Amino acid sequence: MIELSLQKKLLFDTVEAALELVLDIDHGSITTLYGKSGAGKTSLLKMIAGLMTPEKGNITINGKIWYDSTKGINLPPQKREVGFVFQDYALFPNMTVKENLLFAQDKTGDSKRIRQLIDIIELGDLQHRRPGLLSGGQQQRVALARALVRKPQVLMLDEPLSALDYDMRQKLQQYIIQVHREYDLTTLLISHDISEILKMSDKMLIIDNGKQIAYGDSKEIFTRKNISAKFQFSGEVMSIEKQDFLYIVTILIGRDLVKVAVEGSDLENISVGDQVLVASKAFNPIIRKIR
Amino acid sequence: MNTLSGEIDHVTVSDHLSLVKVKVGSSYLSAVVIDTPNTADYLHVNNQVKVVFKETEVIVGKGDGHRVSVLNQVKGTVGSIEYGELLSKLLLETEVGLITVINNTEAVKSLNLEKGSPITGLIKTSDIMLSV
Amino acid sequence: MIEWSPLILTFKLACITTLILLIIAIPLAHWLAFSRVRLKPLITTLVSMPLVLPPTVLGFYLLIAFNPSGTFGGWLDNYLGIRLAFSFEGLVVASVIYSLPFMVHPIQAGFVNLPNSFKEAAYVLGKSRVTTLFRVLLPNMKSSLLTGIVLAFAHTIGEFGVVLMIGGNIPGKTKVASVAVYDAVEALEYGSANTYSLILFSITFTILLIVYLINGKDITGLTR
Incomplete structure (x- = not known):
């Protein structure tokens, strides 16, 4: 159980405003922090880690x-039992993968834990390499393993998957969920990806300008404000083309491109690159077996 | 899309489905949804909801008294027509408010509509979404 | 032929000065890189002064300070038995002050260029500031350290004005190679002046060349 109440003046887009949050986070839950960049998400994690003082x-x-x-x-921060995965991973280039993990170990730590982590996160083949020679996904796995060496009570991940491609994301989401369960952690992560949030987190906290906008069950929050449609996905707008009175919008949902025909007024504040919700009545789609 | 505000007048539940009758303007629109008052807390009489349907899901009939298996039939007149090559856009002034319609140009032309013509807008209950 | 003692003295001075500078500069550069104290611009200015101050000005004030009949020099003489004016120890102190920015600036830049998350990650992993400094920060800024060491070393070899003011020209004690060159020229002994100069030139050239070769390799090694 994390109970916190925090106040601190921060710069939000060059404007000074106060971060003010009061939260109770259940033990064993995965909570996503969601909000614009500069909303105070990283600051919140850093305050919990002791890297920033409220x-x-x-x-x-x-x-x-x-x-x-x-x-x-x-x-x-040394005395707080937290695992922190930084956005840039912060692996130490002067140490091999295994040395990075060993560095995290206390004098009293047992080497079994490190071997177990190397197994879970499948780093066996990489353990004697330096981080500079690893791919983004591999570095991410090392950072995750390193954060868990000290048996933290709270695991915090600052946009852990944003730099990775789709397949790598899927795999790492699995790793995170797996270690979260295995080590009985309370996990906080920052994410902008709606599908990732729905898949991974129990609860989500939406913050803006340092204030709580919503906090609760992530599925509920996303569906509450939405539509009675049961057929809905989030995706990224790839292109918009005009066709008579309609616009054909191409949207990337997961790995699939879909096309949606909409009227112009629906696109008033939507442009290429935006994250959108695609919804239809459950009565419209058809299903056909392909395998 | 067409978005109209209304108030839930009646909810008929059968297993996982509900037929929701919404008072919009001086008439009613019904929607069938895969939700019940137990799974969606907005599904209660007197709650304010938005009725959402796409322009392409409205069928236009000339005059009234059509005998078709469509529950939602709203009376009104043609506000404006714009013809395109394949598709045409109509603005209908109806009992439930202004509705935009996009239909085949050929089908629209066959009705010989002009501004002020009396029409009926037909929308299937399974094409209407509800939003809070 | 030439005397070897000025050359030996020069390298002894450069080695000792560099060693002392390294010990002083690491904490000082760390402080300058991360402290947010109001006093910081003042300290930064003081550290950088030798870059622009004529060496003779620095030498002159140090000479006044070290004068055994003055307050500071007298205190040193009476209580610690150290005489800094016209002694090798005095040369070391003066060289340390004079070459300070050449050691501090590269190391400070090295600290600033490291991602802040290195330090934060080490703290969260339970490591003290000292452990973090020696096991994470310094090993990842080797090229900055090397640059600082070499610049300070080379700069100490090359100094003249301060050395002459503080040390005078005592053979075997304070007569370093750069002063020996000046001496030889004054005595119209162009041959030995040339020998000293050539030796200084080749040694400093070689050191700098080696450093740039190593640093160049290091950089390509990182971006691989």
């Missing part, structure tokens, strides 16, 4: 106080 508030993890401004408690 002005006021408190952070209690499983009953233990990590931060309390009224009692003058502020544990340094």
Whole structure:
């Protein structure tokens, strides 16, 4: 259980505003932080990790106080049991994969844990390589394994999958869910990908300008504001072409390109590159067996 | 798409399906949805909802009193017509409000419509979505 | 022929100065790179002063400070028994001050260029600041360290004004190679001036060349 209440002045798009959040996060849950860049998502993670100090508030993890401004408690990051996967992975180039993991180990740590992690995240063949020679997905796996060496209570991932291609994402989502269950973690991750959020997280927190916009079941939040349609997907607009009174919009959903014909007024604030929801009545699609 | 505001007048539930009758303007539109008041909390009488359907899902009939198996039949007049090569766009002023329609040019022309002609807009219940 | 003692003295001075500078510059550069204290611009300016100050000005003030009959010099003499004016120790102190920016600036740039997440990652992994410095930060900025060491070393070899002001020209004690060249020219001994100069030239050229070769390799190794 994470209980937190935080206040800090931050710069949002060059405008100073206060981050103010009060949250209770269930033990064992995966929670996604969703919001525009500069909304305060990374700052929130850094405050939980102790890499940034709030002005006021408190952070209690499983009953233990990590931060309390009224009692003058502020544990340094070294004393907080968190695993942090940075956006740039932050693997140390001077160490091999295995040395990166060994570096994370306490003096009392057992080498079994590292062997187990190397197995789960399938790093066996790579363990003697330097991070500079690994692909993005491989680096990501090493960063995930390294974050888990110290048996953290909270695992935090800052846009862990944004730089990876579709197949790699699918695989890493599986790894994250797997270690989350295996090690009984409470996981917080930042993501912009709606399908990723729906697939991975139990709860989601939408923040904007440091304030909570919504917090709750991620499926509910996405479907609540949407439509009674049961046939719906999120995707990225690839192109828009005019055709008589209609526009043919090509949308990438997962690995598939689909085309949707809509009237011009539907496209008023939509342009190529936007994430959109594609919905239809469940009565329209047909199904045919292909395998 | 056409988006009209209304208020739920009646919900008929059968297993996983509901037929939702919504009062829109001075008439009613019905939609069939794969939800029940148990699975979707907006499905209650007197709740405000938006009725959503695409322009291409509206059939236009000339005059009224059509005997077809379409539950939603709204009366009105033609507001404007724009002909394209394959498709034409009509604006209908109806009992439920302004509706945009996109139909085959050939089919529209065969009706010999002009501004002010009395028409009926026909929309199947399975083509209407509800949104909160 | 030439005397070897000025050359030996020069390299002894450069080695000792570089070693002391390395020890001082790492914490100082770390502080300059990450501190947000208001005083920072002042310290940055002081560290950079030797870049623009005429060496004779620095030498002059150091000479005044080191004067055994002055306050500071007297205190050093009475309590620690150290005389810095016209001594090798004095040369070391002056060289350390004079070459300070050449060591500090590359190392400071090295710290700034490292991703901030390296430090944060090490902290979250439970490592102290010192462990982080020695096991993560410094090993990943070897080329900055090498640049600092070489520039400071080469700059110490090349200094003249400060050395002359502080050390004078005492053979075997403070007469370094650059002063020996000046001496030889004054005495119209162009032959030995040429020998000293040629040796200094080849040695500094070789050192710099080796560094650029190593750094060049290192850079390609990283981007591979």
